[in-house]
Amino acid sequence: MERKKLQKSDLSRWLDRIAQEHELIGPSEDDGVIRFQPVESSAEIAVEFANSLIPPKSLFFPAVESLFSFHKRGKDIELEATEPLDRDRVVFGIRNCDVQSLSLLDYVFGQDLEDVYYQERRARTALIALACPTPPRSSCFCTTFGIDPLSSDGSDVLLTDVGDVYLVDVVTEKGEGLVSLAEDLFPGLTDDEARQLQPRPVEMKKVDISQLREKVEALWEDEYWHKMSLPCLGCGICTYVCPTCHCFDIVDVGSTLEGERYRCWDSCMYSDFALMASGENPRPTKRERIRNRYFHKFSTFPSRYGSGYACVGCARCLIHCPGGMEITEVIKDILAKESISE
Amino acid sequence: MQDRLHDIVRKLLGEGTIEYFIGYGAGSEPHRVVPCFVTSDHEVERLVWGPLCLQNLSKYVLQAKDLEGKAGVLVKGCDTRAIVELLKQHQIEREEVVVIGVACQGQVDPRTLEEVLGVPMEQVQGVEDAGDQFVVTIGEDERTVAKEQVLLGKCLYCRHPSAFEYDFTLGEIVPFSIDAGESEFAMVEELERLSVEERRAFWQKQFARCIRCNACREVCYACYCKECIFDRKMPRWLDKPPLLSENEIYHLIRAVHLAGRCIDCRECERVCPMNLPLSRLYKKVQKDIAELFDYEAGIELDEVPPLVSFELDDQDPFM
Amino acid sequence: MAVEGSETGGNGFEPKILMFACNWCSYAGADLAGVSRLQMPANCRVIRVMCSARVRPEFVITALSKGLDGVVVLGCHPGDCHYSEGNYFTRRRGLFLKKLLEYVGIEPERFQVRWVSASEGAKFADTVAEVTRQVKALGPNRPRRNAQ
Ligand code: SF4
Ligand code: SF4
Ligand code: SF4
Ligand code: SF4
Ligand code: SF4
Ligand code: FES
Numbered sequence: 001m002e003r004k005k006l007q008k009s010d011l012s013r014w015l016d017r018i019a020q021e022h023e024l025i026g027p028s029e030d031d032g033v034i035r036f037q038p039v040e041s042s043a044e045i046a047v048e049f050a051n052s053l054i055p056p057k058s059l060f061f062p063a064v065e066s067l068f069s070f071h072k073r074g075k076d077i078e079l080e081a082t083e084p085l086d087r088d089r090v091v092f093g094i095r096n097c098d099v100q101s102l103s104l105l106d107y108v109f110g111q112d113l114e115d116v117y118y119q120e121r122r123a124r125t126a127l128i129a130l131a132c133p134t135p136p137r138s139s140c141f142c143t144t145f146g147i148d149p150l151s152s153d154g155s156d157v158l159l160t161d162v163g164d165v166y167l168v169d170v171v172t173e174k175g176e177g178l179v180s181l182a183e184d185l186f187p188g189l190t191d192d193e194a195r196q197l198q199p200r201p202v203e204m205k206k207v208d209i210s211q212l213r214e215k216v217e218a219l220w221e222d223e224y225w226h227k228m229s230l231p232c233l234g235c236g237i238c239t240y241v242c243p244t245c246h247c248f249d250i251v252d253v254g255s256t257l258e259g260e261r262y263r264c265w266d267s268c269m270y271s272d273f274a275l276m277a278s279g280e281n282p283r284p285t286k287r288e289r290i291r292n293r294y295f296h297k298f299s300t301f302p303s304r305y306g307s308g309y310a311c312v313g314c315a316r317c318l319i320h321c322p323g324g325m326e327i328t329e330v331i332k333d334i335l336a337k338e339s340i341s342e
Numbered sequence: 343m344q345d346r347l348h349d350i351v352r353k354l355l356g357e358g359t360i361e362y363f364i365g366y367g368a369g370s371e372p373h374r375v376v377p378c379f380v381t382s383d384h385e386v387e388r389l390v391w392g393p394l395c396l397q398n399l400s401k402y403v404l405q406a407k408d409l410e411g412k413a414g415v416l417v418k419g420c421d422t423r424a425i426v427e428l429l430k431q432h433q434i435e436r437e438e439v440v441v442i443g444v445a446c447q448g449q450v451d452p453r454t455l456e457e458v459l460g461v462p463m464e465q466v467q468g469v470e471d472a473g474d475q476f477v478v479t480i481g482e483d484e485r486t487v488a489k490e491q492v493l494l495g496k497c498l499y500c501r502h503p504s505a506f507e508y509d510f511t512l513g514e515i516v517p518f519s520i521d522a523g524e525s526e527f528a529m530v531e532e533l534e535r536l537s538v539e540e541r542r543a544f545w546q547k548q549f550a551r552c553i554r555c556n557a558c559r560e561v562c563y564a565c566y567c568k569e570c571i572f573d574r575k576m577p578r579w580l581d582k583p584p585l586l587s588e589n590e591i592y593h594l595i596r597a598v599h600l601a602g603r604c605i606d607c608r609e610c611e612r613v614c615p616m617n618l619p620l621s622r623l624y625k626k627v628q629k630d631i632a633e634l635f636d637y638e639a640g641i642e643l644d645e646v647p648p649l650v651s652f653e654l655d656d657q658d659p660f661m
Numbered sequence: 662m663a664v665e666g667s668e669t670g671g672n673g674f675e676p677k678i679l680m681f682a683c684n685w686c687s688y689a690g691a692d693l694a695g696v697s698r699l700q701m702p703a704n705c706r707v708i709r710v711m712c713s714a715r716v717r718p719e720f721v722i723t724a725l726s727k728g729l730d731g732v733v734v735l736g737c738h739p740g741d742c743h744y745s746e747g748n749y750f751t752r753r754r755g756l757f758l759k760k761l762l763e764y765v766g767i768e769p770e771r772f773q774v775r776w777v778s779a780s781e782g783a784k785f786a787d788t789v790a791e792v793t794r795q796v797k798a799l800g801p802n803r804p805r806r807n808a809q
Binding site: 050231234264266 | 362370377397402557575581585615
């Protein structure tokens with residue numbers, strides 16, 4: 001891996017150069033909400049931000065996407081697949097928690113069954129990560145899940161703010177390609193600089209979660225879930241803003257003669273999420289639904305995919321939950337429970 | 343006031359009058375105040391009262407119907423309107439709930455406070471009420487800010503800051519009012535002055551931004567239907583994908599369902615993660631209901647809601 | 662029902678208009694217009710309902726949001742509703758809904774309420790003609806809406 005530097009004042013030139021070749025996507029503010037969206041030029045990109053409200057998973061697994069359209073002509077049905085992308089994309093400004101969330105989603109959309117829509121978007125998108133400001137926002141707790149907000153793991157290029165310049169870590173070939181679009185902006189570092197220009201270490205409250213899975217699994221029947229679920233309103237905010245939540249629904253919109261098949265986000269917090277045609281609902285109350293969410297994050301997902309926990313500590317759910325549900329507190333509560341075997 | 347709150351709740355729990363109390367509690371960070379369900383004596387200390395107690399807790403009274411006993415709840419003046427409506431709409435019985443009313447002195451809008459102070463909420467350690475201003479603690483510093491600068495939009499026009507339907511109060515009822523300088527419907531009138539195309543452009547942009555997380559519905563005291571029209575499968579009223587047409591249907595139908603019931607608590611707007619200007623829609627609903635039928639929701643217990651009644655001499659432009 | 666299709670106002674746009682007519686007055690009025698062989702444009706699709714109060718605001722909203730060009734609700738004259746008071750509720754809803762729809766940018770001509778009695782065949786025909794003309798002048802409600 002190669003380390004270079006980029007003057008902060010040159011960032012926009014580089015991004016605008018990229019925008020000439022690819023679709024440029026960055027955190028940009030619209031009606032007070034920061035989300036990752038395509039931009040015409042670097043001027044629309046917010047560089048000073050904690051993190052986006054809607055996680056960048058939406059770029060790979062959109063809130064709503066058309067899978068194909070259908071037309072019935074006589075007895076024939078014509079299907080037309082929707083192309084997920086028309087050109088290669090470059091995402092600027094993604095945080096490392098969100099990069100790591102993509103590696104978790106890769107299991108879901110790639111391990112057992114390959115989801116072509118997701119896969120194509122992943123393959124044709126380069127990630128320019130932006131290391132988090134130090135100190136990061138106070139609610140963040142990614143380090144608890146072993147994520148280093150300054151790491152370049154999983155991205156193609158990483159920029160780290162060290163004052164007037166960004167340190168530029170070029171991680172992959174894709175990343176090299178992007179840097180080579182404006183080679184002259186990226187001088188190497190002198191030995192002195194390499195020593196002096198160091199990111200400030202991140203201090204974050206960190207919880208030992210090595211026993212989390214075991215502890216949560218012992219709590220399946222516990223009364224805890226009832227009481228803790230009382231403030232939950234059953235909206236979908238926590239799941240929609242979560243970079244690792246990935247439930248979806250597939251719905252045909254139109255008539256029997258023509259229409260489109262859409263995939264859209266769904267939420268296990270909705271009362272009708274597990275409802276079956278018979279009328280039976282295996283998760284009839286908030287208690288079962290919220291338990292499901294935490295179980296999925298801390299037990300079901302890791303056991304199914306042999307991965308780590310399905311939470312990256314981005315704190316979005318905690319910040320936006322209208323019921324004041326704080327995942328950090330839930331984790332503490334779970335860890336504080338005596339496990340049954342003891 | 344907080345002490346008196348603790349005393350009352352302790353007594354209610356101790357006597358077994360209530361099974362739990364729904365109040366405000368400190369979140370894991372000082373600027374975050376969260377709904378707090380207290381079931382036992384040792385949790386009572388968690389209850390707080392101050393200018394960051396934003397939620398309308400009346401919504402939670404609905405789920406307390408499942409209890410064998412009663413629940414207690416803390417309400418501000420504006421929240422009382424939800425209690426009145428829930429009684430009027432036969433959703434709760436008055437004896438099922440113990441209401442502790444408080445004389446609210448205005449609540450802080452965190453988004454506005456961040457803007458006015460230029461400091462993110464996460465650095466705010468506390469906000470105290472001090473007459474016509476708030477004292478905000480940021481690190482070692484204390485900064486004062488005039489109330490009218492940072493109040494929630496609804497507080498600027500509040501006509502009922504003190505709870506008016508209650509079993510207990512937290513001390514004296516202290517009047518509170520702010521001269522907002524313009525009409526409470528100014529934000530509606532501003533849109534009404536635009537052309538129909540401009541209004542369409544405005545709302546289509548907003549409806550397109552909605553991700554249909556349903557938080558605005560779930561937080562609304564009036565959305566208690568056992569099966570919401572939007573969740574019905576047969577017949578299906580709404581397709582699930584958040585397409586513009588579906589989002590528009592969602593918001594307009596909800597607006598119609600709230601006609602004569604919206605109490606201007608603005609919880610829908612406050613919780614919307616996408617920052618949709620929902621109060622501009624619901625203020626319109628309130629304005630039309632007031633102008634057409636001279637009715638305001640959540641004030642009088644025995645007033646008949648306007649869309650389930652009529653007058654023979656209602657205006658009639660449809661001849 | 663006699664149909665006249667050529668009066669298109671020149672722009673070639675043929676709006677789709679949904680018309681709800683109550684069984685007891687307005688639908689009978691439509692029938693009368695038909696048997697009297699009154700000329701009417703063919704843009705209105707009539708749905709018979711038992712009473713104008715059967716028309717939930719949700720019907721109107723859904724139709725307009727899904728792209729129909731106009732919605733008309735027809736009922737008995739106040740005082741004449743077969744169910745005594747149904748149309749008084751229709752009137753209140755209509756008053757409210759019209760304002761709401763205008764506020765979000767739907768032209769007032771696209772949603773109308775009219776009272777048409779069983780003997781008012783001519784009024785029915787006039788209403789159809791007038792609404793069609795108005796909606797045609799406005800143009801299509803909006804392009805078919807796709808994903809954001
Ligand atoms: S935990 Fe919070 S965000 Fe999630 S469904 Fe419940 S109220 Fe909504
Ligand atoms: S902190 Fe919340 S939103 Fe973020 S990854 Fe974990 S569960 Fe999802
Ligand atoms: S809370 Fe906001 S984003 Fe969610 S459904 Fe309501 S308007 Fe849409
Ligand atoms: S939107 Fe309408 S149907 Fe749905 S819960 Fe609210 S009032 Fe009931
Ligand atoms: S619509 Fe919004 S303002 Fe009106 S009662 Fe419901 S949550 Fe409150
Ligand atoms: S029956 Fe005609 S309006 Fe009621």
